[in-house]
Amino acid sequence: MKKILQNKKLLTVCIILIIIFSVLGFSVSLRKKRNTPLLIQSFGNDIVAVGTRIVDFPVKIISGGLNSVHDILNAQNENNYLKSRITNMQRSEAENEALTSENKQLKSALKLKDTLTSYTTINASVISRSPDSWSDLLVINKGATAGLQKNMAVMCGGGVIGRIIEVNAASAKVELITTTDKSANRFSVQATTSDGKIVHGIITVIGNNQLAFTQVVDSKKLKQGSQIYTSGLGGNSPKGLLIGTISSTTHDTFGLSDLIEIKPAGEINDPSVVTVIKRKVAG
Known part of the structure; x- marks a missing residue:
């Protein structure tokens, strides 16, 4: 009895495998012959495509918003840096002008010292x-x-x-x-x-x-x-x-x-x- 049951199970598995391979072979052969996919396959592909678009839309919005915020923060940091540079340049220009004037006067003083020997x-x-x-x-x-x-x-x-x-x-x-x-x-x-x-x-x-x-x-x-x-x-x-x-x-x-x-x-x-x-x- 056990041998008969084991043979039935083995036979069932073999039949299932034969059916699966037959369906696969038939699908491949049919796909090669058809210009369009099967209705079920086409419907499944459309569902996957639409679902992908629905998921991608908010993801793109969120990603774009994060990039915009990042750009704004970078622009603010660059603006603050440039303002500090401008302030430093203005201070440096004022100091340079004062030092240039003082240097000119010192040169004149040194020249004067050489000429007034008495x-x-x-x-x-x-x-x-x-x-x-x-x-x-x-x-x-x-x-x-x-x-x-x-x-x-x-x-x-x-x-x-x-x-x-x-x-x-x-x-x-x-x-x-x-x-x-x-x-x-x-x-x-x-x-x-x-x-x-x-x-x-x-x-x-x-x-x-x-x-x-x-x-x-x-x-x-x-x-x-x-x-x-x-x-x-x-x-x-x-x-x-x-x-x-x-x-x-x-x-x-x-x-x-x-x-x-x-x-x-x-x-x-x-x-x-x-x-x-x-x-x-x-x-």
């Missing part, structure tokens, strides 16, 4: 300049301990910009050449005329901080572009320091004498490093 020079930095006395005074960071004395000439940018009027231990006050104070001690200066003659005078301020060469004899022989130097005849200022050049020669308001206007050679508007001239021989 005098010693003391470099100092400007530490204060009051807005209400902008054209009159400034304060430097050197004083009596550095050898500064009252009435010493102060230069910047290759020309005289003023003289020391007050000396403290570690600082000094400089009266600018453009001061409007009528009681200020003016520089005695000189210039060479077109025929080689030396004429003397003093520096005066006329309206709107404009410098003029006054009390000059033979002023008609002074030409535009002539240089004005300190004469060394007054105070503690040495001889031969450049004040400026003659910019124009006109008549005064009364038409009685010539008015010789001077363009300052020194950096008066924005001095940061100055050179104090210390005369070796007492004036």
Whole structure:
């Protein structure tokens, strides 16, 4: 009995395998002969395709949204970085401009030290300049301990910009050449005329901080572009320091004498490093 049952099971399995292989063979043969797939196969393929599209649609939306958020975050980070770079560049440009101006003034000071062999020079930095006395005074960071004395000439940018009027231990006050104070001690200066003659005078301020060469004899022989130097005849200022050049020669308001206007050679508007001239021989 057991053998009969085992033979039936074996026979059933063989029949099932034969049916499966027959169906597969028939499907393959039929697919080769048909131009279109079977209805059931076509329906199944359509269901799979539609299902794939339905699943892909939200996935694409979510993926695109995540990419957009990522791009926005990257753009924000790049924007913040660029803003910081712009701020740093602006600060660097301001520092570079200040250093360039200071470097130019230092070069002028070194050149001055080489040419003024009869005098010693003391470099100092400007530490204060009051807005209400902008054209009159400034304060430097050197004083009596550095050898500064009252009435010493102060230069910047290759020309005289003023003289020391007050000396403290570690600082000094400089009266600018453009001061409007009528009681200020003016520089005695000189210039060479077109025929080689030396004429003397003093520096005066006329309206709107404009410098003029006054009390000059033979002023008609002074030409535009002539240089004005300190004469060394007054105070503690040495001889031969450049004040400026003659910019124009006109008549005064009364038409009685010539008015010789001077363009300052020194950096008066924005001095940061100055050179104090210390005369070796007492004036």
